[in-house]
Amino acid sequence: MELKVGDAMTRGVIYVTPDENIQRVASVMKKNDIDSVIVIDNGVGVGIITNTDIIAKVVADGKDPKQVKVSETMTSPLITIKPEQDIDDAARKMRDNEVRRLVVTKDSNIIGILSEFDLVRVEPALHLLIREHSQWDIADIPSPEVTISGVCEVCSNYSENLRPFNGRLMCEECASED
Numbered sequence: 001m002e003l004k005v006g007d008a009m010t011r012g013v014i015y016v017t018p019d020e021n022i023q024r025v026a027s028v029m030k031k032n033d034i035d036s037v038i039v040i041d042n043g044v045g046v047g048i049i050t051n052t053d054i055i056a057k058v059v060a061d062g063k064d065p066k067q068v069k070v071s072e073t074m075t076s077p078l079i080t081i082k083p084e085q086d087i088d089d090a091a092r093k094m095r096d097n098e099v100r101r102l103v104v105t106k107d108s109n110i111i112g113i114l115s116e117f118d119l120v121r122v123e124p125a126l127h128l129l130i131r132e133h134s135q136w137d138i139a140d141i142p143s144p145e146v147t148i149s150g151v152c153e154v155c156s157n158y159s160e161n162l163r164p165f166n167g168r169l170m171c172e173e174c175a176s177e178d
Contacts, residue, residue, distance in 0.1 A: 004083060022068045
């Protein structure tokens with residue numbers, strides 16, 4: 001059995017908007033112990049901003065992070081992959097595009113991120129652990145001020161307002177029923 005992107009990806013996506021400032025983005029990253037966020041504009045993923053982007057494009061140039069907008073710093077366009085694709089395809093795509101993360105999409109909706117770290121974790125003896133880990137990733141994230149988008153773990157519908165509830169990511173409707 002081949003390991004698929006959906007088995008190893010980090011589920012749930014924390015995102016910001018293009019008009020937010022870098023100070024806010026850095027704060028969100030620190031608070032959630034993550035090194036990248038997706039940039040969403042009118043419900044569409046338009047870019048990604050990483051800690052490397054912040055260091056190279058803001059800090060190293062001596063810019064004030066409170067004055068620099070996400071739109072000036074993000075990497076765009078997003079490089080995407082489908083959850084049903086093989087991990088080997090993902091590794092090749094990362095190599096060919098010289099990126100460390102792929103945005104996982106299903107039906108044009110962003111449902112997760114696959115990073116180099118996720119690929120390094122993948123070894124044949126660890127497949128079952130990876131699948132379990134993909135369900136644990138989001139349990140402790142985030143605070144109410146952070147928005148998560150992805151697929152509800154109860155009804156499997158896409159939502160831009162998922163929230164952790166009893167260790168699972170749920171849309172508002174499923175969380176209220178539980």
